[in-house]
Amino acid sequence: MADFSRLLSLASTYAARVDWFVYSKFENGAPEELYRAAFHLYRAGGKRFRPFVVMATARMLGGPQSESDALPFAAAVELFHTYTLIHDDIMDDDDYRRGVPTTHRIWGVPYAILAGDLDYALSFKSIISAGSGSEAFDRTCILDAVETMVEASIRVAEGQGYDMLFERRIDVDYHDYLSMIYRKTGALIEASAKLGAIAACQTNLKETMGEYGRLVGIAFQIRDDILGVFGDPSKTGKPIYNDLRRGKKTLLVLYAYKHAAGEDKKIIESVLRGEARDEETLRRAAEIIRETGALEYAENLARRMADTAIKILDDIGEDVIEDEDAKEALVELARFTVEREK
């Protein structure tokens, strides 16, 4: 794997700044118990992938000042992400995330729903707070940012809706699947890149950067699916074959189902139905995924998306790139997305 030390170092700098902003601005409210519940998962960690995209994009297109201006937007996408995690954990009835019990495990379902709702509201509050302080922002930019978040929040809800409907079906086309993960995962990363462009007052590059984010977001999810079957549990921190055991409809399984035949097809069908539980069947399913070319297909697709995302950055005129290092970090991010082992 390539050396991503520069990317990772910048990412931790950004994460610290965004966290400080979030804690100082939004964590202290009343009732305290509700705010504690709302910030429980946030405090437990996370990659801060989305804020990174906001901050790096802003810096690339507007330099250090835009990076600072982007803080409320970066905080907003992470607060929004936290809201979706809290609600998703309830929907999937998951017990742990980021090494801690999920919010509903500690506070119960009703309070966890509310904690998620509060994070959702605070994410919009953060966007709006961008209006006070910096003079770089006119209100049109902020409204543009609100609009971007609203669109993303509708897409994300729709994506989760499709994901849950797909659980009950086995005839999901993998193009349907790609459209679902665009909504569920891609849309918020697309919005993050757009928000970075808005923070830099480069709204004419909003769609271009949105396309970069969309591609990186989908590639990120495909890589996630791959690591779920072929990843090293000691690196990913997730039990092996977990997705297969749960009958999760990933690109790998859907592709394998389409291209397998005979006994193999039956095995993959049992996976799709969530009926394959024993280690041996799951291991065989993983082999079939490899043999049908599903793994290769998914890897290639993710890599092509990352390449296209990088090309988008390269096609942005040199005259509008304010910070080469930030651009390089976004190039590395696209590569990292598809090469990461965890």
Add this chain to the structure above:
Amino acid sequence: MADFSRLLSLASTYAARVDWFVYSKFENGAPEELYRAAFHLYRAGGKRFRPFVVMATARMLGGPQSESDALPFAAAVELFHTYTLIHDDIMDDDDYRRGVPTTHRIWGVPYAILAGDLDYALSFKSIISAGSGSEAFDRTCILDAVETMVEASIRVAEGQGYDMLFERRIDVDYHDYLSMIYRKTGALIEASAKLGAIAACQTNLKETMGEYGRLVGIAFQIRDDILGVFGDPSKTGKPIYNDLRRGKKTLLVLYAYKHAAGEDKKIIESVLRGEARDEETLRRAAEIIRETGALEYAENLARRMADTAIKILDDIGEDVIEDEDAKEALVELARFTVEREK
């Protein structure tokens, strides 16, 4: 009771316009199942109280054009209200509302959470949609409207948080209670009145109208509490003593608890603990509420709030009132709020 026929007729006109706007703009999305779940409670009816406040305020301050401009804001508050109902029903595990099974009873908790989330997102989408179409709106007004909704959504979540925390306590002061219902019920009606002023481009009257909405909202909730104990079930449609049986901490019970003594205090305490279940104890509790002066206190407080709300309208200069009928409807609304039997 006074004659509210003018108010009720205008209310049904507004309700029809808002519903048409909502159905034509937001109801058709994919996945269809999710949109069906999101609009199930909306379609089941409701008073459309909040959209009425938006529309009548806009018309009072800006005439017919502002009333039309206010449609996206009116739709937004009702969509937001629908989101809170869906989530509240899950939290309270209620089976029926508006004569139909609650959303989670039909679609299950996970899908209902998501349906609420979608309504939440659509309410912001509706506000933002005000930018396209009418020329009356500049983007500053729309951002102002977004800000108003964001503040309300934080207050509403906090109010629900307090409400749930109060369930576990019996030492709730009735001033705490008033502050809770301001958040839970008042804040959205306050926002509705502010949105009406914004739609009429009378932002200087935003806070004034917000105060009107806040008072009407709190009075509305106090009247709700009174009807829950002393209302006629054939009119309210709710079983008698339901709130008492559930140990709901209303102004009536909290006031009675503070002012009762001896055996009476023990009965009210059993109500506060949610332990009073039999008809006889509940009937006696209602008597104590009357005897301690709690009923009179609550009625007077609600009436004073309605009077103050009306005075606020009367104090608005004649020169800025564009439509006397709309003003009269808002006066009637304040009266209706505290006199209604259902």
